[in-house]
């Protein structure tokens with residue numbers, strides 16, 4: 001399940017922008033480059049489409065209520081989901097999302113993005129990731145695929161082989177610079 005990779009690299013915590021996040025997924029809530037469609041605006045409310053969520057073929061979309069509380073700067077393991085997108089919307093505070101691309105995490109693709117309350121991210125299938133917080137515990141809304149969650153719990157809680165996800169060992173750390 002875990003493929004070792006030796007790598008040390010300092011990752012600055014970057015501001016979240018649609019263009020810089022594009023290799024890893026979509027920024028939810030970012031102002032679109034073009035017109036807001038489909039969208040609605042009235043005196044009392046605005047709404048617009050920010051993303052069409054894709055769980056992969058045969059997937060059942062699922063919301064999770066997730067709490068993150070790891071504030072360590074060392075990054076030793078990244079996780080990837082093979083079939084589904086995965087969206088994270090921080091509700092109670094900023095999160096730091098560490099991401100990478102590649103069949104195994106490509107060191108050149110390692111990034112750390114600040115995701116503030118008011119924005120969210122939707123990671124592509126195959127986006128390696130882990131999450132940190134800079135203060136106390138942060139509660140997030142997550143959209144994922146029901147079978148991926150079941151598969152992941154089976155692996156983490158019962159040491160069953162994971163089919164829809166994988167882990168990779170990495171050696172990197174985030175910096176405030």
Ligand SMILES: NC(=O)N[C@@H](O)C(=O)O
Nearest residue numbers: 064079129130144149152
């Ligand atoms: N539930 C779940 O899939 N969690 C992980 O992917 C994670 O990044 O938190």
